[in-house]
Amino acid sequence: MIKVLEHGIRKITCPHCKAKLQYEQEDIREAIKPAILGEDEIYKFITCPDCENEIILTPIKK
Numbered sequence: 001m002i003k004v005l006e007h008g009i010r011k012i013t014c015p016h017c018k019a020k021l022q023y024e025q026e027d028i029r030e031a032i033k034p035a036i037l038g039e040d041e042i043y044k045f046i047t048c049p050d051c052e053n054e055i056i057l058t059p060i061k062k
């Protein structure tokens, strides 16, 4: 029988202050990066509770 140990919990290390964070889907926020050419890009990020920097989860295409 399969058991769910952690439900939708993801882990990441903050690239700014090296804090190890655990976040859930509801912590993820979206912002729009305006494009100079072409379409604006939507990126997903969380905010580090320690250093309050944005940690971008989706790589922005160039």
Ligand SMILES: [Zn+2]
Binding pocket: 014, 015, 016, 017, 018, 019, 048, 049, 050, 051, 052, 053
């Ligand atoms: Zn941080």
